Amino acid sequence: MTAWRLFVSDHSEPKVTAVDAVKREVIDTFQVKAPAALYRSSSGAAVFAVQRDGNVVSTISTGIAFDDHGDHRDLDVEAPRLTGAEIAGGYPVHFVEHHGQFAVFFDKEGAARIFGERDALNGKATSREVSSGAPHHGVAVAFGGHDLVSVPDLQEPSNLPVGIGVLDRVGAELGTVAECPDLHGEAASGNILAFACSTGLLVVTYGKVAPEIRHLPYADGLPDGKATTLLGGRGLQYFLGNYGPDKVVLIDPTAEADAFRLVELATRRVHFAVDPVRARFAYVFTEDGQLHQLDVVRGEMLASLKLTDPYSMDGPWSDSRPRVAVAGDNIVVTDPLQSKLHLVDAASFTKAVEIAVEGRPFTIVAVGGSGQTHEGKETHAHHHGDGQIYKGYFEDSQISDRPLSDYAGDWQSVYPYLQDGTLDPVWMHKAENGETSAEHYKAYYEAGYRTDVERITIEDGTVTFYRAGKASAGRYAYDGYEILTYEKGNRGVRFIFRKTGGDSDAPQFIQFSDHKIAPEKADHYHLYWGDDRAELLKELSNWPTYYPASLSAGDIVAEMLAH
Structure with a gap:
């Protein structure tokens, strides 16, 4: 089954319209407090209506949810609804998601x-607060176990941030401000x-102790200008930004030369x-x-x-003008x-159809995809089978x-979460119930999880390893x-696969260990790879460890704490 929904805000009215993009009809309209900018969660389960003049962010459940089972996804479709979860504050503008944590700057x-998707979908408005020190047009990002927060120009707070x-x-500051x-x-x-600056980009990656930030300056050959809006590539690692009124710029954050x-x-x-498709x-x-x-x-049209x-x-920047979103096979x-x-x-890049939406349809987000459906409400519980086997x-x-x-799917390494402190609650939990300290547990798992392969995809007999994208x-x-x-x-079983073709730098052998000993879909796994089977x-x-890419950092912590 395929389901795609469009959520469209009105430019002047406090409402959000839900549209079925497959049936091409309006599903429902939700009244909010003020005209809103819309942001979707990476999972697609939630849409957030950021109402600058209403001083609030409202949560809409899209009614579309996926359950990833490796070789297939289950799709559940329900009616969209306002969940009742609202994050209130003075003049919300920048709204940023990173690994399942949402930060709205007032x-x-x-x-x-900063709050999580599960709470918002369950109608809870619980959040934690991070202060920048002074009112300004700022931004914050929850980055693993740390928060990145814009620094205001204290001499002239109406100016844009300076770092x-x-x-x-x-809330303790680490290191110096990145300009x-x-x-x-x-x-x-x-x-x-x-982050976009007048001088270039700040590029942030995970470090061993804290986020590592480097400055990527604009190339000397670029004309005067700067990017003030950035989008991140999906599937390919790049950034797309505006650059003056009649240009865009493609940015490779890993390039040593010709990055722009x-x-x-x-x-x-x-x-x-x-x-994203x-x-x-x-x-x-x-x-x-x-x-x-x-x-x-x-790099061309x-x-x-x-x-x-x-x-x-x-005319004013806030005038009503078209916005673009991608919904599966349609733009x-x-x-x-x-x-x-x-x-x-x-x-074909040809016009397909028009859908009428009352009012002035303005900002838009799309959620959906394809998956298997089941009669009734079937729950797929996470489990490890027999406890003794595990x-x-x-x-x-x-x-x-x-x-x-059994291992098919899109998988993320948990090593970055160990490095940035996200998994610290897991080590503390182990220490409370184990025989050594949280520091010793972290050191043990640091050696175990260590890898430079941040992502693995497995599909139709092909295994793809991603290093630095x-x-x-x-x-x-x-x-x-x-x-x-x-x-x-105790014992373990390694299920081994031998390379029969592909890139020369792909390993000759891969060996899976996931605490299971018979055919069953993996919910996570440890992977060993190399060219000598016996060694x-x-x-x-x-033992680099991988969890589904669809899980947020908080989901992974919850999974680990449950076992």
Whole structure:
């Protein structure tokens, strides 16, 4: 089943309209307190209506939820609804999600409130507060076990921020402020976060103790200008930013040279969006009413399509102008003056259909996808099967061969969460119930989890390893299993796969250990890889560990605490 929903705010009325993009009809309209900017969660389960003039952020459950089972996803569809969870404060503007934690900055307070998706969907408005020290047009990001908070210009608070400070979870400042004049605009792509400055970008990555921040200066060859809005690439690691009124800039945060590529536009830019489905493309809407398809690899426009009457960029920035979103196989553009949405077929880049929406449809987000459905409400519980097997006590007769499809899916390394302190509650919990200190547990798991492979995808016999966003893939066939006996007397089983083709730098052998000994979908796993099958079996101290990419940092902590 495929389900896509569009959530559209009105430019002048305090309402949000939910639209079924498959049936192409309005589902419901939700009254809020003031005209809103909309942001969707990465899971797609929630949409947040940020109401600057209403001094509140409201939560809408999209009614679309996925349960990832590796080789397939289950899809649950319900009616969308306001959950009742509201985060109140003076003049909310910047709203940022990072690994399942949402931070909304209140300009009139100079403070951010940070909360989780589960609470918001359950109607709870619980949050923690992070202060920047003074009211200003600022931003905050929950970054693992730390908070990144904009630093105001204390000489002239009405100016844009001058840098980024790093705070621990009790609000203590760590290190010095990372300078970022005229800070405005932030985005994440993969495991990299970026802030836009008048001098270039601040690029943030996970460090061993605290976030590492480096300055990526604008190239000397660029014309005068700066980016003030950033979007992060999905599937490919890059950033797309505005640059003056009639240009956009593609940014490779890992490049040592030629990190910035400027793309000229024929007329002034109105809005732009990246494609989360077709990673190679982004879209730019210009004031002449045209939508342009941008190839982010080649750095050039491939096609243009006339959609609306002209929308001049003269006049106030807050005037109602089109916005762009991507909903599966369609690109959707709002047309406020004509009270409609334009759907464009992404494959052919031709106009598909229009959907009427009362009022002035303005900001838009899309949520949805495809998945399997079940009759009634079926719950898929997380479990580890027999508890003794999980602990490593079993009979040889209980072991069965397992297919690679048991491990299919998109997986994230937990090592960055150990490095940034996110997993500290796990070590404290172990210390309370174990035989050593939290520090010893952390050191043990630091050696175990350590890896430079931040992501792994497994699909149709192909395993792809991602290092710093760069992919290396191999095709693998089952090569049997081996039983290991540990010092404590318990045992483990490694299910082994041998490379049959693919990139030369992909390992010859991969060995899975996930506490299961017979065919069953993995909910997490430890992975060993190398070119010598026998030597690899001797590795007992380093076991890079992977959880589904769909889980937030908080979800992973909860999973670990449950076991």
